[in-house]
Amino acid sequence: RIETVILTCIFLTGSASAQRPDRMTWWREARFGMFIHWGVYAQLAGVYNGHEQLRGGAEWIMNRSKIPVAEYQAYAKVFNPVKFDAGEWVRAAKDAGMKYIVITAKHHDGFALFKSAASKWNIADATPYGKDVLKPLAEACKKYGVKLGFYYSQAQDWNNPGGAAARKVAAEGWLNPDSAKIDAYTKEHNGHWDPVQETATFAQYIDEVAVPQVKELMTNYGDVAVLWWDTPTNMTDDAALKLQALLKLQPDIITNDRLKRPNFPGDTKTPEQKIPNLSELDGKDWETCMTMNGTWGYRTSDNNWKPAETLIRNLCDISSKGGNYLLNVGPKPDGTFPQQSTDALKAIGSWMRVNGEAIYATKASPLPELAWGRCTRKDDKTSTTLYLSVFEWPKDGKLVVPGITLAATKVTLLAGGKVLQSHDNNGQLVIDLPARPPGKPASVVKVTLKGK
Ligand code: JFZ
Numbered sequence: 001r002i003e004t005v006i007l008t009c010i011f012l013t014g015s016a017s018a019q020r021p022d023r024m025t026w027w028r029e030a031r032f033g034m035f036i037h038w039g040v041y042a043q044l045a046g047v048y049n050g051h052e053q054l055r056g057g058a059e060w061i062m063n064r065s066k067i068p069v070a071e072y073q074a075y076a077k078v079f080n081p082v083k084f085d086a087g088e089w090v091r092a093a094k095d096a097g098m099k100y101i102v103i104t105a106k107h108h109d110g111f112a113l114f115k116s117a118a119s120k121w122n123i124a125d126a127t128p129y130g131k132d133v134l135k136p137l138a139e140a141c142k143k144y145g146v147k148l149g150f151y152y153s154q155a156q157d158w159n160n161p162g163g164a165a166a167r168k169v170a171a172e173g174w175l176n177p178d179s180a181k182i183d184a185y186t187k188e189h190n191g192h193w194d195p196v197q198e199t200a201t202f203a204q205y206i207d208e209v210a211v212p213q214v215k216e217l218m219t220n221y222g223d224v225a226v227l228w229w230d231t232p233t234n235m236t237d238d239a240a241l242k243l244q245a246l247l248k249l250q251p252d253i254i255t256n257d258r259l260k261r262p263n264f265p266g267d268t269k270t271p272e273q274k275i276p277n278l279s280e281l282d283g284k285d286w287e288t289c290m291t292m293n294g295t296w297g298y299r300t301s302d303n304n305w306k307p308a309e310t311l312i313r314n315l316c317d318i319s320s321k322g323g324n325y326l327l328n329v330g331p332k333p334d335g336t337f338p339q340q341s342t343d344a345l346k347a348i349g350s351w352m353r354v355n356g357e358a359i360y361a362t363k364a365s366p367l368p369e370l371a372w373g374r375c376t377r378k379d380d381k382t383s384t385t386l387y388l389s390v391f392e393w394p395k396d397g398k399l400v401v402p403g404i405t406l407a408a409t410k411v412t413l414l415a416g417g418k419v420l421q422s423h424d425n426n427g428q429l430v431i432d433l434p435a436r437p438p439g440k441p442a443s444v445v446k447v448t449l450k451g452k
Contacts, residue, residue: 023252024267024285026147026225029361030099031319032352035151035289035328036089037104037296039111040127042333043075046299058330059297062109062158069159072109076126084129084335086136090144092337096345097352097359100147102228102326105134105217107151107297110159110209114220118212121159138221149226150217152210154243154259155234160205206239211246218249227255228270235260256287268324275317278369287324290314292344298330305340308347309441313374315348315359316389316442320374322364351439354415358387358444367403373442383409384449389442390433397433399445404429406449414444422447 037059046058048065056064062072093101106112112122115132124132134150141148199205218224227247240260247253255266269286276286293305311327318325329341337345352359362376366384373391377384384406390399404427411420411431415438422431429447437443 024254027100027254027268027324028285030147031324031359031362032096032098032315033100033102033147033149033287033324033326034093034096034098035102035296035326036331037107037151037298037328038331039104039107039109039113039297040072040076040079041107041109042298042331043079045333046295046297046301052301053299057291057294057296058299059104059107059109059295061297073121073126073159076111076121076123077128079123079333080128081133081331081333081335082129084133084331086133086140087143089137089331089337090140090146092342092345094144094146096349097356098146098327099360100149100225101137101141102149102151102226103134103137105150105152106157106213108153108156108158108231110153110157112213114216116213116216118209118216119159134217134221142222147225148221148223149228149254150221150224151228151230152214152217153230154206154210154214154239155231157205157209160199160202160209202234202236203239206242210239211242214243214246215249218246218253224250224253227253229256229258229266232258232261232264237263240264275314276321276323278321281321281323285324286322287326288314288318289326289328291328291330292341296328296330298332298338305344308344311344312348312351312441313389313391316374316376316391319359319362319376320365320389351442354439355389355442355444357414358389358446362387367401370402372399379452382451384452386447386449387414388431388445388447390437390445391442393437393443394433397435399431399433400425401429401431401447403427404447404449406451408447409450410446410448412446413438414446415439420445 039059041059041061044061046053046061048061048067051065053061053064061067090101103113105114110119110121112119114122114134115124116122120126124130138148199208237260244259244264247255254268256268256270257266258270259266267285269284271286271288273290275288292311293302295302315325329337331337358376362378365375366377367375372394374389376387388399388401408422408429411422412418413420418434420431420433422429431445
């Protein structure tokens with residue numbers, strides 16, 4: 001039966017990391033990356049016809065404000081990011097301690113940040129800027145040693161069928177809907193957008209837009225380290241298999257679990273805007289993606305920026321659970337980062353220059369949950385090193401570490417290297433700390449234990 005054949009193919013071609021675990025090594029050691037959401041929606045910046053978009057990220061404004069396709073596309077005619085400097089973006093990520101970048105090559109509005117032969121709805125053909133931005137970004141990533149990944153919205157494309165259906169799919173949990181149902185729903189619901197759709201059916205959109213565009217992304221930009229699919233519903237197995245087959249063009253590429261659920265698991269799980277509890281972890285690689293301010297795309301009027309301290313503690317928390325942190329920046333229509341993003345990235349970079357050893361190439365904590373902070377670990381042949389990120393500095397100067405069964409041979413502060421005294425107290429390690437922490441929002445104590 002065809003389903004058996006498909007599922008057998010999927011099983012055999014599923015996550016390649018099962019065959020080549022080393023492929024994941026750089027990703028697991030990286031721990032920290034930059035998400036970039038950028039496109040025509042930055043031009044609207046969360047406001048349409050004088051009304052502020054109230055629900056969802058500013059990158060959803062076409063949908064949330066029901067902007068007719070032709071009207072939305074007119075905004076591209078004034079989208080001209082003359083201050084875009086790929087080197088500036090990559091240096092900002094690198095200086096913040098980020099080891100990879102994932103950028104929205106094409107988000108749900110269908111607008112491509114690259115010159116595409118499959119659709120004229122792209123930055124090179126539809127804007128006065130008139131140039132592909134992924135190429136200079138790829139060159140800058142190569143120059144500065146930062147891995148490059150592409151986000152691609154394969155199932156939702158509001159310039160083609162399937163867009164409205166995807167929303168119903170997400171809302172009503174249509175899993176594995178057949179394309180006829182998608183097409184019928186789309187025709188019934190996309191009409192209010194006066195669509196200038198390029199294709200008539202979902203299957204045609206997949207064959208004539210999504211597959212050729214993903215092939216362009218896998219072919220024209222050198223090494224691509226990550227393919228970040230989005231909208232795992234509203235997909236058919238046939239469409240998912242066609243897209244997955246393109247990964248052979250980048251044999252070491254890492255993909256996430258959003259191509260199609262549940263039978264296309266990819267390499268990494270993608271909890272969104274939340275850090276999983278230990279009980280939710282199942283041993284599979286995972287990456288939490290988060291915004292700094294509640295919107296993925298740029299929005300002028302927003303004031304709920306998370307303080308850098310929170311972002312740093314998130315990084316410690318995520319690393320202590322063995323996950324990666326993909327922190328988002330939504331660039332402005334002129335091609336520069338919002339000042340709040342730049343300031344946060346600089347603060348994180350300052351902390352990482354002192355404490356990055358406690359994040360990079362670490363594994364999850366072996367300790368019970370810690371009330372005062374988080375722990376990460378590294379193992380070598382004869383010893384284990386624990387990195388204790390102390391958020392709440394003990395007032396009595398005694399740091400009590402539960403669950404330590406090995407002898408501590410050396411205890412130091414990462415900031416400055418000061419050697420600290422410690423003693424065992426019935427399976428708890430008690431460390432004598434200086435009166436004040438050397439830094440905020442987390443000071444790291446490095447503990448070397450003999451044995452494993
Ligand atoms: C999706 C996009 O709709 C959004 O614009 C952004 O790109 C984000 C990174 O991904 O949003 C999601 C996707 C999945 C969930 C929630 C929002 N989810 O699984 O709860």
